[in-house]
Amino acid sequence: MTTTVVLADDHPIFRDGLHRTLDEAEGFKVLAAGASAEEAIALVGTHQPDIAILDLSMPGGGLQATRQIAAMANPPFIAILTVSENSSDVADTLEAGATGYIVKGVTGSELISSLRSIAAGEGFVSPGLASRVLRAMSNDSGTSKDSEALQDLTHREEEILRRVAKGMSNREIAEELNLQEKTVKHYMTAILSKLHARNRVEAALIAHDAWSKQE
Structure with missing residues (x-):
């Protein structure tokens, strides 16, 4: 293609x-x-x-x-x-x-x-x-608000999001977790909806911000 x-x-x-x-x-x-x-x-x-x-x-x-x-x-x-x-x-x-x-x-x-x-x-x-970018977004109240939604993710959704935050593609995530690529895409749709994120980059930033504060 x-x-x-x-x-x-x-x-x-x-x-x-x-x-x-x-x-x-x-x-x-x-x-x-x-x-x-x-x-x-x-x-x-x-x-x-x-x-x-x-x-x-x-x-x-x-x-x-x-x-x-x-x-x-x-x-x-x-x-x-x-x-x-x-x-x-x-x-x-x-x-x-x-x-x-x-x-x-x-x-x-x-x-x-x-x-x-x-x-x-x-x-x-x-x-x-x-x-x-995370520091630039830190003044955006929406970031901290959306980060609370991470608690609503299922275990599998969190597994996928953690890999997205590392920069892995859907295909790479599918291979590592032994899933179909279309299944990963389905999970990503759910993740974006729960985090109110426009795209996977924003979702990764929200996750990175929240998880870094827990470390």
């Missing part, structure tokens, strides 16, 4: 390199590339890709593009690819509707692996940023 992509970055050399990396990767096809938020929004509307990869600091702003793309009738998964490691940027883009946040400087193989997780709807935040 081919994952279609629209990408937007205002640095031509980086944009062209990213384009080549995706073209050479198995299972990805770049449909179009732009250099601004305005172009990104238009290209997504025209091509209806599976993933939109957006630079945060491009003209018009990646955050604004994320908000508008996420509000479309049938939005793609949104991956932010940026140099910023600012925790507020991560929190803001996830709140706006991004599924993943990738810091530039990753290897090609790491990027492809991250995008595969995002394409599966599993979400991704670059390693090392989670703790900073």
